[in-house]
Amino acid sequence: MNGSGLWRLKTFLFSFLMVGFTGGALNGQDSFKLKLESGQPVTIVCFGDSVTGLYYHTGGRRTYTDMLGMALRQAFPDAKVTLVNAGVSGNTVQEGLTRIDRDVLAHNPDLVTVMFGLNDMLKTPLEDYRKDLVALLERCRSVDAEVLLCTPNAITDTSNRSTEELLKYCQAMREVAREHQTPLCDTFAAFEALRKKNHLKWRLMMSDALHPNMAGHKYIAEQISSSLVGRSVSLSDIGPPTPSIPKTIALLNNNQPVRVLAMPPYDQLIKTSIAKHFATAKLEVSSWDTEAKSLHQLEQEAHQRVREMKPDLVILAMTRSAAADSQEAFINSTTWIMNWSLSFGRQEWDCLVVHPSVANPDSSDVDKDDLIRKLTAAQDLSLIDRQAGNHQATAEIFADWLLSELEQN
Numbered sequence: 001m002n003g004s005g006l007w008r009l010k011t012f013l014f015s016f017l018m019v020g021f022t023g024g025a026l027n028g029q030d031s032f033k034l035k036l037e038s039g040q041p042v043t044i045v046c047f048g049d050s051v052t053g054l055y056y057h058t059g060g061r062r063t064y065t066d067m068l069g070m071a072l073r074q075a076f077p078d079a080k081v082t083l084v085n086a087g088v089s090g091n092t093v094q095e096g097l098t099r100i101d102r103d104v105l106a107h108n109p110d111l112v113t114v115m116f117g118l119n120d121m122l123k124t125p126l127e128d129y130r131k132d133l134v135a136l137l138e139r140c141r142s143v144d145a146e147v148l149l150c151t152p153n154a155i156t157d158t159s160n161r162s163t164e165e166l167l168k169y170c171q172a173m174r175e176v177a178r179e180h181q182t183p184l185c186d187t188f189a190a191f192e193a194l195r196k197k198n199h200l201k202w203r204l205m206m207s208d209a210l211h212p213n214m215a216g217h218k219y220i221a222e223q224i225s226s227s228l229v230g231r232s233v234s235l236s237d238i239g240p241p242t243p244s245i246p247k248t249i250a251l252l253n254n255n256q257p258v259r260v261l262a263m264p265p266y267d268q269l270i271k272t273s274i275a276k277h278f279a280t281a282k283l284e285v286s287s288w289d290t291e292a293k294s295l296h297q298l299e300q301e302a303h304q305r306v307r308e309m310k311p312d313l314v315i316l317a318m319t320r321s322a323a324a325d326s327q328e329a330f331i332n333s334t335t336w337i338m339n340w341s342l343s344f345g346r347q348e349w350d351c352l353v354v355h356p357s358v359a360n361p362d363s364s365d366v367d368k369d370d371l372i373r374k375l376t377a378a379q380d381l382s383l384i385d386r387q388a389g390n391h392q393a394t395a396e397i398f399a400d401w402l403l404s405e406l407e408q409n
Contacts, residue, residue, distance in 0.1 A: 032110065032146060033229060039078035044068065045086050045104045047096060047136075048115035050211060051153065051220075052087025056339050057207035058214040059380030060347030061241050063087070067221035068113075071233045075225060084109070092120045093132035100136065105143050112140045113224060115150040115187065117169040118210055121161060126172055133176045148227060149177045149184045153216065154191035154202075156209040185227040187220055194219070203328075204374055207335060214380035243408045244382035245350035248313045257282040261306065262315035263290050266354060266398065270315065273399040277406055290317070295324045295333035302340035310349065314341045317354040318372070320365050330371060338379045357386040359394045 035042050046052050046065040054063050065085040073079050086103040088095075093116045104112055114136060120129045133149070140147045151170040157163055170188045177184035195202040205216035212220065218235040226232050243249060251258045252274070260283060262270055267287040274281045286309070290298060298318060306314060316337060324330035341351050353376045357369060376383040384401045386392075392400070 033076075035110070036072060036076040036079040036081070036229070039080050041080045041082065042111070043082045043084065043107055043109045044111045044113065045084040045107055045109040046113045046115070047100075047104050048087045048113075048150075049091040049119050050087065050089035051118065052085065052115055053089055054085060054087070054346050055089060055211075056342040056344055056347075057211040058217050059240070059351075060342050060345065061380065062214075064212075064217035064220040064224070067218050067235055067238070068224055070238060071221050071225035071235055072229065074233045074235075075229045075231065082107075090119055092116060092124050093129060093136060094124060097132060097136055097139070100139055105139070105145070108143070109140075109145045111146045111148060111228075113148045113150055113185075115152060117152040117166065117173065118155070118161070121165050121169050126168055129169055130172050130176055133173060134180065137176070137180055137182060147182055148224065149173055149182055150220075150224060151184070151186050151188040153187050153212055153220065154195055156206070158209050161210065183227060185224050187223055190219070190223045191216075203331060204371075204378055207339060207379070213335070213378045215374075215378035240377070240380050240382045242382075243405050244352055245313060245405055247348075248350045249406065251312055252278050252281055255280060255282070257284055258313060259309075259311045260285045260313045260315065261288055261309060261311040262286075262313075263288045263317040263354075265359060265394065266315045266317055269395050269398050270313075272395070273402045276399065277403070286311070290319050290322060293322060295322045295330060295337070298322060299333040299336045299340070302337045306341045307343065310343075312349050314349065314351040315354060316341060316351070317359065318356070320356045320360065320363060320368065327367075327371075330368065331375065334372065334375050335379070338375070338381060352382045352384065354398070355383055355385040358384055358397050361386055361391070 032042070046068065052063065052065065054060065063085060065083045069081050069083040072081050084107050088099070096116060114133070117129070124132070137147055151173050152166065155161060155163060155166060166188070174184060174186070176182070191202065205212050205219055207213040207216070218238065222233060222235055248258055258281065260267075260270055262285060264287060267285050270285060271283055274283060288301070288305070295318065318334065318337065324333055338351070338353070343349065353372070355369070355372055357364070373383060373385065384398060386397060390397070
């Protein structure tokens with residue numbers, strides 16, 4: 001093992017041992033927990049970059065900020081917690097400092113969680129990163145806000161970002177936490193420990209090489225919640241938000257045109273299903289042909305087509321015949337088909353996934369079928385699926401699902 005590899009191993013072992021470490025108790029930890037437990041109002045601002053902010057990685061409707069609120073209410077059912085998301089894509093700590101008054105302190109937070117580093121490792125010298133973290137701490141403490149430092153999540157190495165470099169910034173944050181008696185949630189160590197234990201589970205938490213999907217955001221929220229309240233909660237049972245297609249429903253209710261991009265056979269079924277409930281609906285349906293195409297081809301088409309079109313509803317129905325060269329290629333392309341089928345930031349149009357079993361109940365690929373279910377849930381999107389023992393026709397399953405959506409409105 002060369003010197004670089006040995007250093008990385010030592011640092012990982014240190015990170016592993018740091019899981020659950022808090023650089024120092026919250027100065028007002030007992031009073032903070034008492035507020036949560038007794039139902040007194042508490043405001044938490046989550047401050048960071050694109051991992052914190054609301055983007056397509058998690059479906060565009062919610063992030064770990066929202067999940068943290070759910071986790072804290074699970075730990076303390078009477079908690080009255082206001083969560084504020086102050087994440088901006090591309091930000092470093094220094095860039096965060098330029099907007100801290102408007103985006104963070106203006107909310108009079110009781111607690112600020114801080115997660116920066118993925119962009120600092122490209123733009124900010126290590127010593128400046130330390131100084132900026134200290135400056136951020138001082139700004140928050142000047143208004144009596146508690147701070148929880150959070151190391152970034154583990155990543156897959158890219159051409160310009162490496163785990164080895166990220167470790168240096170994680171270590172710097174740990175040292176700032178220790179030197180300034182600030183609590184630390186070691187997110188990196190938690191993700192890295194999971195990767196070592198169960199690589200596939202870790203991989204299914206990632207939207208791309210850097211950004212966690214909703215499954216990863218739930219994991220982040222669980223780590224932060226545990227750091228704050230001293231005990232674990234699980235968010236694994238939380239499903240995607242409902243209704244699944246709110247924009248489509250609103251347009252239909254207001255007799256407005258609905259622009260649909262759909263993979264077969266749902267490009268046709270959407271017309272008949274909608275007509276049963278909205279006789280005068282104005283549907284403009286574009287078909288997204290999948291015949292004889294690989295997953296990589298569908299990924300490229302999603303990239304080129306969806307965001308430019310800006311439809312109101314996208315219906316994804318990848319067929320089992322859409323091949324990939326490996327499990328990783330399958331995961332990567334399926335994830336990016338969903339990623340590119342969403343707007344960049346907050347969800348501007350609806351997107352749902354139909355499982356292959358709905359149209360093809362007589363064939364199966366157990367591993368791929370299971371991966372599609374897990375990847376759709378991880379993206380925080382809704383899945384139309386055929387339950388075991390259900391022998392309904394494809395059109396009936398699709399129409400029943402749509403009716404259930406309309407009844408939620």
